[in-house]
Structure formats: C-alpha cells, structure tokens
Amino acid sequence: MKKKWDKRKPGHHAEKSKMEPYFYILPVVLLLILTFGYPLLKSIIMAFQNYKLSNINDVYFNNFANFKKMFGDSDFLLLLKNSLIYVVISVTGQFVLGLILALTLKQKFRGRGLYQAIVFLPWAFSTFVVGLLFRWSFNGEYGVVNDLLIRAGIVDKGIAWLGTPGLSLVIIILAMIWLGIPFFGIMILAALQSIPEEVYEAADMDGCGLINKFFNITLPFIKPTVIITILLRTIWIFNSFDLVVIVTGGGPANYSQTLPSFMYTKAFSGYDFGLAGALGLMLMVILSIYAMVFLKISNYDKAGDF
Amino acid sequence: MKRKLIITLLTMALVAMAVTGCGKKGASSDNSSNESSDTSGKEEVKSLRFLDVVPSETRQTYYEGIFEKFQEETGIEVTYESVPWDDAANKITVLGSSGQLPDVMTTWSGWLGQYTVAGWVVPLDEYVTDIRGEYTDAVNNLLWKSEEERYGHVYTIPDGLMVKGVFVRKDWCEEAGIKLDPTQDWTYDDYFDLVAKLTDVSEKHYGTSYRGARGALDPLLVYMQGYTGGNTYDQQGKILINSEDCLNAFIKWTDVYKNGYAPEDSINWGFTEMVDNFTGGLTGTLINDSEVAATCQKNMSDDQWMVMPMPKSTVDGKIYNTINAPYSYSISGDSKSPDVAWKLVEFLSRSENSIEYCKLTGEIPIKKDVENDETYGLNGPYATFVQQLNDPDLAVPTTYGPFDYTDLHQGMFHEEIQKYLLGKEEAGTALTNITDELQSRMNDYMTKNPDATIETALKLQ
C-alpha cells in the first residue's frame, strides 16, 4: 500500500516510514549533485559563450560560434572517425579477449589462483605508465617491437609505428585493449561463476553441444553483466584522452587525435573554454544517444531496471 | 573474522582521515595566501609563493638554498611550488583564471602575449629604471627592448640568457673527414650539406634531430626569416614569410626529413626527443639552446660533441638567432604585495646569485660585473654562444606576432607541416594555411591597436 517494496523482493516491513530509502540515497545524491551539477551547468553555459581563460574579463554569449568553429575545423571528420575507430575496436577487443579469458578461467586447474592474479594485473596499472611503456616499446629506433620483428625476419627495416598515420592510432588502441581486458575478464568471470551448475548438467542430459550450450545458456546468463560492462567501458573509453596524450600527443598531424584528446590539447591548452564546452556538450550528447539506443536494442530494461 | 576485518578497516579509515588525509594543507603555501590577503598587502607580508615551471633536482636544490638565504636576510619565507614543464602553461592558466597565481613565477617569453593581455603579470618599469646599467647590453638592447616594443612595458627580469647553436657530433665528423671550425662562418647550405653527409642509415646514424611535433615551425621560421631580413611582417603588417623564397626555404628545410636524414619517428619529436636522441647517439646534429650543453656534458664525453654557431643567412650574411631568457622572473597580477615580491626578484638577480644559477643551468650571464667569468671564456663550453653574442652580424628575428598564438603553437603550426611531410598536402598549401591564419590574426590586432608599431629584427650592435 503506502510502503512500496521492490516487487522482486518478497516480504514487507510495514512500520518503516516512506522516507527511509531517501535516508540511504540522499547523502550520495546530494554530494554528486553538488559536485557534478555546477560543472555540468557551467560547461553547458560556456559552450554558448566566448569564454577564453586567457581573457577572462571578456566573457559574452556568442550563440553558436563555438559550434561553428568546432564543426568547421578541417579535421573534425577525421577526429570523429578516429574517436569511433578507437572506441569500437578497443571495446570490442577488450570484450572478446576478456570473454575468452573468462571462459578459460572458469574451469578449475592447478595454479589458477596465481595465474588469475597475474593475468588480471594490467588492471592495476596506471594509464600513464602503460602509455609510456607502449610508447617506449614501439619506438621506431630503440623499440623492442621493431627489434623483435627484424630478428624474426618479418621486416628488414624498423617501422615508424608512432610516426605513421593509421599505425599510431593502432598502438593507442593496443594499449587500451591491454589495459582493459582484465576488467571485462573479471566481470564476465564473476557472472560465469554465478551460473548454477545444474543448468549445464540438465543441458548435458539433453545432449547439447558446446557451442549450443554457450549460446543458449552461458550468453543469456551473462548478458546483463556484459551489457552494463560494455556500456560503461564505452563511455569511459570514449571520454578518455590520457593514452592519446601520452603515447602520441595525437600525432602525426592529428591522425591519432580523438575528440576528447583534441578537447584537452587544443581547447585546454588554447585556453578556449567555450570551444571545450561545446566539444564536451557534443560528447555528452553522443554518449547519451548511444546509451539510450544501446539499452533499447539490448533490452536491458527487462534484465534489470536502469 | 570478516566482521572484525570490516570494523578494523573502518576504524583505520577514520583515523587515517582524521589524522592525515583530509583537510591537511600543503606546506605553507596556504598560509602565505591567507596571510597576504589578511594583511592586504602592507609591509607585514612575511611569506611569498614562487612557481618554477621546469622543476628538476638541480633547480629545486638551488632555489631552496637561495630562499633560505633570502629568509635569513629579510625574514620573508618563500614557498617553492613547481609544475612539470609539459603542464606548466595549462597550470598557470588555471591559476591565473581563478586569481591564484603565486607572487613570483618563472615565465617563458612565448607566454607573455597571453599573460600581458590577461593582466597575469605586472609591468616592472619603475623597479627596473635605476638598475638597467647593471645588466648586459644583450638584456637592454634585445630582451627589454623587444618587450617594450611588443607589450609597451618591461615585464620580466631575465634569469639568464639562452642563445641557440648547432650541436654536432665531433667524432662522426672526424670519421667522415669533415673539418668544422666554430670560429669560422658557415651558412645554412653548409649545414644541410653536413646533415646529409653525417647520415648513414645502415649504421643508424641520422644527420639531424628533426623537430616534427610541437615547436616544429620555430627553427624553420628563423631559417625563413633569413630571406625577409629577420621580420615576419612588413611595416604595414603584411606577412612576409609566404614569399616564393620562403616557400623554397620551407621545402629545403623539410627535405631533411623527406630525404631520410632524420629518423621517420622524428615527425613526432618535440624538444625532449631531439635532445635525447642526440645525446643517445642516434643523430649527428641538433639545433638547440645553450642550456643543452649541460645535458651533453653529463651524458657524452668531450670528444663526442662540439657546438657550431647558428648558420648565416645566404641572403644577407646575418646570423639570425633567437635570444631569450628561458624562465625569466615575473611578478604576478595576483601578488598582494608586488614590492615584497620585487625584493625576492632582486635578490635572485644579484650578481653572485645569478652567476651561480647560470652556471648551474647552462645559461649566459646577464649582469655586467660577472659577464667575464671564466666558465664563459674561450675555452669553456659556452664559447660559441658567447662568441655569437659578440658577432656584429647577429640579429634577433621577430616572433609570430604580438598577439596570442599559443593555440597555433600547440596545433596548427606543426600539423600543417606534418601533413606536408606525410604527403597529404602540398608544401604551398601548408605554408599558406599557416601564413593566412597569422595574417588574419595580425589584421585583427592592427584593427584593435591602430597605433601599434610593428616590431622588426633587433641588432645588438
């Protein structure tokens, strides 16, 4: 009646007041609104202003000038393309490899604990260190990768990984995948382990094959985890710019620049916060559309309430 | 067991937060800002904040030592703040836009266009008037003169002077049978010739540390200015570096990369990589500041390197060389008490302190009475740099313009060149894109400042 328990949880505790849930939620929500609300509003407003940090006394509304500047940049399409390639390949790579890793880890074997601890280690790495490590390893002259390739006779002259359009973005993606496999691995492994054994046993009795079992039992069971992990990772990766800045700085000639790293290096270093705000707003719009479409297509509402 | 763990964890957290974590203030920096606002800038100011933009072990030790002496003498405490060079410009912008700049900060000359407009640095003319005579001609006739021409006032006190030169692998030259004499003039054509001769890709020897990323246009601008008398604009504010000659210079300069005289990777190189790869033995020449001599001394043996003066222009025989104080001292607009801040700047610039600093950082002295210190004599590592300062043909070319060009320096300048290097764009298009943008900014500036005089290349003698 007045008390509304989550329907999935049976049982009532009638005498509790209606206000109770807010007691748990409010501190966090208030904290987040206070800390995120102002920046959010501020950046939306800035997006429509001439707001240059270098000339803070000369702030005024300039309608859509920032957006015109953003879309008018001759490299805008390149940046958008790079961002999409970066996020799609990184997330797909992490997901596929994370899934394979989780599937192999599901079965017990000797030394699994230690093995698991080692292969999940990249998660504990800082992006900064990984960025440097990749930049160093793929260095055209001193890099160990070129040296190995030459020794193996695959190439006879070192490749300028970070100096070649196309390739430089690939290195950033590789670093990102390397960093992100454990996160997917852990999440999926946990989901896999919560599948009751009986379900598989029943399937065995029905004579289901391995592939059949995977698509009809495993996948549906881990779907909610996979969906939410992919959603979050996509948002995080799409917005992340540190790897780009550390590994290539967006070079050469913007060929590995993404929209957020562009926002950081250009708008921030150029002190043009109006432009940064416009870029930020666009990123948020893109991500919101993505989140809505993704949740819709994946039918996530049915799996849980988001 | 687990419950116990949770409880322990919670207790530990609370203790940690209460004792150390939250709310603890850093050093005395906060006291200083609070204090100075409390006393609203009267003589009682007892502490100052100092920001260093190129922190290193050496510099921090030097400054902390000198601040101690300063405190002994004046009773004023100075906090040493620093930010890694890569983030320095960003950090100062954040500080400046929120009114949190430290009292004294080290400033790179390229930032002044932005800072003077924003009021982040204050004019120092009245402090400087009486002491001009103590400073060398280079400071008076080049640094301060150009600041006055560009911004109308003197805004900085130099920490030392930096002059560019060409660092060369002495041993490679000997192997290749090339004789170089630093006291003899040479031209850019000689330089390009040397770069080609030193290249031996099978040995992993490249002719030069080509600068492809941020700052790529800087040395190229100086080379192109060899064809325009050292100027970027003419007296009507029309851009000069888009001429046919300059385009050819642009092509000739970038050919160094296109012909493979520099590693392919170098398209992404900034300052750091250029120096690293020279001292590391990958490249044979390096155009850079005297400051690098200290790095070379540290990482290479004496028979491995030497310094040549900057090549002379093939057109007018002048040595065009940028001369600046790399991290000069400025007093910020947020300082509650510029007079007290000045005391610190003055202390730092005292002859005995400034010469100690210059030797430490590889800069050229700025005070007349210590100009002839033996470190800077004919046999010292800085001979070539000092010799250029005394060369009657030396001229200091102009910059990109009197307006804020930081964003172009962070992006467009090198990106256009990179597009040409990658074959995605014609040389002419790349140069025109750059010069068109500069021209439009110059036009804007001229409209806003109709009375401004347009700076021209400066000569020492």
Add this chain to the structure above:
Amino acid sequence: MKRSTKRKILNTVRILVLTFFFLLVVLPIYWMVITSFKTNPEIINAQKITYFPETFTLENYRSLFNMLDYGIFLKNSVTITFSTSVCIVLLSILSGYGLARFKFKGKSAVLLFFLITQMIPGILVIIPLYVVFSKAGLINTHFTLFLYYLITNLPFCAITMRSFFERIPYVLEEAAYMDGCSRFKSLRKVILPVMFPGIVAVFVFAFIGAWNELIAGTIFINTPDMWTIPVGLKSLIGKYSVQWGALMAGGVLTLLPTAVMFIFVQKYVVEGLTSGAVKG
C-alpha cells in the same frame, strides 16, 4: 575416440589460450622491469637492444629516491587513496542498499543521473571545481583530490554495490528482523559479512581508480611535497630528456603496492562479483 580426441583438442586450445594471455601480460611487464635495471646508455642505444641488462644497476631506483621525494609521494598517495576508498565503500553501501531494497519515486532518475555523471568529460569537472576550491582556500590540500576521486568513482561503485545487495535474498534479512534486529543491526550482522567479498571488490575498484589518477593531481596540487606518485613520475619527463630508466623504475614502484594488494584480494573481487547468494 570421439570424446577423448575432442577433450584433447579442447585442452590444447585451453593451454594455448592460457599461454597467450600469460605472455601478453608478462612480456610488457618484463620489459618494464629489466629496463628499470639498465644503465641509461644501455637504454638509449639504437645500435643494440639488450634483452637482459648488460650492466645491472640500481641507479634508477636510487635516483628516483634522490631526485624525487618518492617516500613522500608514496605517503600522499596512500593516505588519499585509502581514505577515498573507505569513504566510497561506506557511501556505496548506504546508497547501494537503498537502491536495491526499496522502490521509491525518482529511483530511475537517480540511476540515470549516476550514468550521466560518467559521461561528463573529466576536464570539464576539474576546471569549475578548481574555481570553487580556490575560493574556499582549498587548493594544494589533499582534500581536493580526496573529494574529486570520491565523486568520480562513487557512481560506479554504488551501482556495483547495489547489484550485490540485489543478489542477497531478502529472506536472510527478514530472519534477522524476526530475531528482533533493527535494520542497522541486521545490515551489520547479517548482510555485510555475506557481502564481504563484494565490499573488497568495490574497495579495489575505488583504490585503483584513485591511485592512478594524474590530471586532477597536476591541477589541484602546487607543491612537490603534496604530489601523488603519478604526478611525481610525470615530472621525470623533463624539458630536455626523458629519463626512461627512472620512469620505468617509477612504474615498477607504482605498480608494486597495487599489484601486491591485487594478488591477495583478486579472489575476493571475483567472488564478490559472483552472486553472494551462492553462499547465503
């Protein structure tokens, strides 16, 4: 034959896959570690790349401690990260519980809001916060980083915590009420112990997020004595030279505390994320 061949193939594939992932992770780490033990001339030598240090040196580690107050950075990082993570755990237990156990007006709005906070580019949060912090005189205090790491990691942790609560059958809690426990007591005595691995998981999420953060660290902190490890490491990229050896040594030392912690707790993390109901 069918079964055993199949199993054999499956096993070989498994071993290959396991080896692949092992090498994928270990080789870069190996490279980092041995680079940190090489001398600088050996590191920057384009003519010859060595796969094991020719001259084994501890110089990079020594210089790390000499050049930088690595000990102080470590202390700073530990205090900030630890207090942040603990607060995140507490707050996400609170909100996770509320979100999992109740239906109330505005619940989906709250969840949506959590999701939106993840979409705001970090740099757009940092700048306005900086202005607020500076007006409050908080710049160059660890509190700024504490708060920033708290709010950036909290939404994800709260949602994760919520899903742990959802997996715990309500019956368990109900039984406690029957015994006359108050809600808090039942939460403390019954639910939390079951959720221990989940709590560890959230702690680790928060810890790693805060431990490795760099950008806010450079912006909010002014003096070297207040730097965190990543900011200190970044300062090794000088204007004129990248000190690869020291950087790699720094990388090793940054990784070490988290790696050790991780090795001990990763089993709880997986266990925690796995349904708590299995044991309940």
